[in-house]
Every structure is written in structure tokens, then in C-alpha cells.
Amino acid sequence: MNPFSQIRFLLRITRTHGIVRRYFVVNGFDGALTMLGLIMGFLLSTPASLTVIINACLGAAIALGVSGVSSAYVSELAERRRALSELEDAMVTDLKDGAHAVAARWVPMFIALVNGSAPLIICLLIITPLWLSNAGLVFFISPLYVAVIIAVILIFLLGVFLGRISDISWLRSGIQTLIIAFVTILLIYLFAGA
Amino acid sequence: MVYVKRLVLDILKPHQPNALEFSSNLAEVGDDYHVSLTVIEMDENTETVQVEIEGSNINFEEIQSAITNMSGSLHSIDVVEVESKSDTEES
Numbered sequence: 001m002n003p004f005s006q007i008r009f010l011l012r013i014t015r016t017h018g019i020v021r022r023y024f025v026v027n028g029f030d031g032a033l034t035m036l037g038l039i040m041g042f043l044l045s046t047p048a049s050l051t052v053i054i055n056a057c058l059g060a061a062i063a064l065g066v067s068g069v070s071s072a073y074v075s076e077l078a079e080r081r082r083a084l085s086e087l088e089d090a091m092v093t094d095l096k097d098g099a100h101a102v103a104a105r106w107v108p109m110f111i112a113l114v115n116g117s118a119p120l121i122i123c124l125l126i127i128t129p130l131w132l133s134n135a136g137l138v139f140f141i142s143p144l145y146v147a148v149i150i151a152v153i154l155i156f157l158l159g160v161f162l163g164r165i166s167d168i169s170w171l172r173s174g175i176q177t178l179i180i181a182f183v184t185i186l187l188i189y190l191f192a193g194a
Numbered sequence: 195m196v197y198v199k200r201l202v203l204d205i206l207k208p209h210q211p212n213a214l215e216f217s218s219n220l221a222e223v224g225d226d227y228h229v230s231l232t233v234i235e236m237d238e239n240t241e242t243v244q245v246e247i248e249g250s251n252i253n254f255e256e257i258q259s260a261i262t263n264m265s266g267s268l269h270s271i272d273v274v275e276v277e278s279k280s281d282t283e284e285s
Contacts (some may be wrong), residue, residue, distance in 0.1 A: 013210035013265075087208055090239035091267055098265030100208060 007110055010103040014080065016111065019102045021165055023115040027068045028158055029177070031119025033184055034060055035126040036151040040188040043144050050143070054127060061123030069116030076108035126151045148185075155181040195279060198252040202273035203245045204234075207240050207266035213243065216264055223256045244272070 011017050024060050038060055043055050084104040088095050126147050133143035156174045163173025195219040207216060228248040235242040247257065261268055 009211070012215075015210065036266050082197050087239055087265070090237070091206060091208070091265070093267045099211070099263060100265040164229070 007106075011110070012101065013099055014083065014103045014107050016107055019076075019109055020114050023068075023072060023111060024118045025038055025158055027064070027115050028118040028122050029155065031061065031064050031122040032126065032151050033181070034119070035123050036062060036148065036155070036181060036184060037188060039126070039144055039147050039151070040185055041192055043142075043148070044188070044192045050130055054130050054134060054146070057107045057127045057130065058122065061120055061127070064123060065116045065120035067116075068119055069112045072115035073108050073112035076111045077104075080104040080108055117137065122154055125154060151182050152178065156182055197250065197277050197279060198254060198274065199248065199250070199253065199277050200273065200275035201245075201247045201252055201257070201271060203247070203257075203261075203268060204270040204272055205243050205244060205245055205261060205268055206240055207261075207264065208240055209236075212263050213241075216243070216266070217245065218248045219264060220245065220247065220257060220260055222261050223279075224252065226250055227252065246273075 011020065035057060038057055039053070042056075081104055084095065084100055087100055129139065129143040129146035129150065134141060139146050147194055156178045159174035159177030160170045162177070163170035166173070209221070213231050213233060217229045221227045221229040226249050230246045232244045232246075233241055234244055258268060
């Protein structure tokens with residue numbers, strides 16, 4: 001069995017597909033909104049150098065990634081161990097050589113990886129224009145606005161993804177998450193802008 | 195030499211992997227295995243299944259290992275059919 005089939009098999013027997021998807025969306029959303037908030041904050045503040053903005057955003061991205069990995073690993077490990085123990089009680093046998101024991105070891109790691117990488121990758125995508133601008137690429141508008149546009153697009157795409165997995169209109173779901181992004185921008189304008 | 199032709203096993207297994215996946219994985223153990231699975235009893239976390247395996251030369255150790263790998267527990271061997279063939283007969 002190749003590694004991808006093995007991961008799919010372990011996720012299937014532990015019925016954790018849904019958890020992985022949920023973590024991906026929830027933490028991806030966290031990452032996108034955090035970056036949106038940070039960049040909006042910089043847009044409304046006294047102009048700072050791109051290096052300062054990049055470092056602040058990168059710091060937040062790494063912190064979100066580490067937080068995602070560690071929190072998901074600790075909670076999922078406890079969950080999987082409890083599920084394995086319940087199954088062992090029901091089977092009245094030690095399942096240490098079985099697929100469920102393998103799943104109890106590997107599924108938390110996989111979920112933690114997804115939970116940590118989702119916000120990290122999304123944050124890195126959002127701050128890419130800042131890096132490119134810092135490297136000398138010229139944008140027609142401020143790279144901060146480009147980053148905001150990318151953040152809004154990614155938030156919309158997360159909504160589309162949610163719509164597809166829940167079998168509702170992708171457009172409706174995308175617009176719902178888009179509204180959340182615009183409400184966030186509005187709140188930042190109201191509080192930070194004042 | 196003695197060849198195992200048919201086995202009927204009583205197995206306690208978790209709900210996952212499901213019956214289809216469980217029997218497919220058992221069939222994959224040999225080249226010509228024919229597996230049929232019947233769910234006998236089901237409770238909240240487990241199910242008791244009766245698995246019938248037919249083949250020209252069933253490897254019981256490998257079947258047992260596949261069952262353990264899928265977190266199953268072999269409770270009993272209910273039916274066995276074996277056949278003895280001399281080496282000359284084989285060739």
C-alpha cells in the first residue's frame with residue numbers, strides 16, 4: 001500500500017476524514033483572517049517598512065502554524081488513545097499489532113500537520129506580494145493592498161471548498177465567507193482607523 | 195503434501211475496516227482466494243463475522259496475520275477442508 005492509500009485507510013477506519021477537513025478550513029480561515037487583520041492594521045497605521053511588516057506577518061504565521069500543530073496533536077492523540085482503549089475493551093484483546101493501533105499513532109500526527117500547515121501556507125501566500133515587492137518587483141498598487149486582495153480571494157475559496165463538501169451552493173458559501181472578511185475589514189476600520 | 199482448500203473462521207472485528215474492505219484484504223493474501231463474509235452479530239463497537247475462504251493452497255498464518263493487521267480477533271476455526279496430494283500427482 002502506498003503512503004497516500006495508507007493514510008486514507010487509517011483516516012477511514014478512524015472516521016477522521018471530517019476532522020481533517022474541518023481543521024483545514026477552521027485553521028486556514030484563522031490564518032487568512034489574522035493576516036488580513038495584521039495587514040489592515042499596518043495600512044491604517046503610520047507607514048512602516050516592508051521588512052517590519054513581513055517580519056510581523058511571518059512571526060504570526062509561524063506562531064499559528066506551531067499552535068495548530070501542537071494543539072491538534074495533543075488533543076487528537078488523547079482522542080485516538082481513548083478510542084483505541086474503548087475498542088480494546090469491546091474486543092477484549094490487545095490491538096497493538098492492528099491497524100487501529102497504527103492509526104492511534106499516525107492519525108494525530110497527520111491531523112496536526114494539516115492543522116498547522118493550513119494557516120502557515122495560507123499566511124505565506126498572503127504575504128508573498130510583500131516579499132516580491134521587497135525583492136524589487138513593482139506592483140501597480142501598494143503590495144499591502146495586493147496582500148489584502150489575496151487574503152479576500154483565499155477566504156472566498158475556503159468558502160467555496162466548504163460549499164462543495166457540504167453539498168450546498170459553492171457561490172453562496174463563498175459569498176458568506178466573503179461577507180465575514182468584509183465585516184472584519186469594517187470592524188478594523190471602525191476600531192483601528194479611529 | 196497437504197493443502198488447505200477451505201476455511202470457515204469466526205472473527206470478531208471493529209466496524210472499520212468494513213466488511214467489503216475486510217474481505218477484500220483477505221482475498222488479496224492469495225492469488226486465487228475466494229472469500230465470502232457473513233455478519234452474524236453486531237454491537238456498538240464490534241461485529242462478529244463468519245468468513246469462508248476457498249483456495250487451492252490457503253496459507254493460514256498469512257490469513258491470521260491479515261486479520262490481526264485489520265484489528266480483528268480470530269475466535270475459532272469452524273470448518274476446515276484439506277486435501278492431500280502426492281508430489282507425483284502435483285507435477
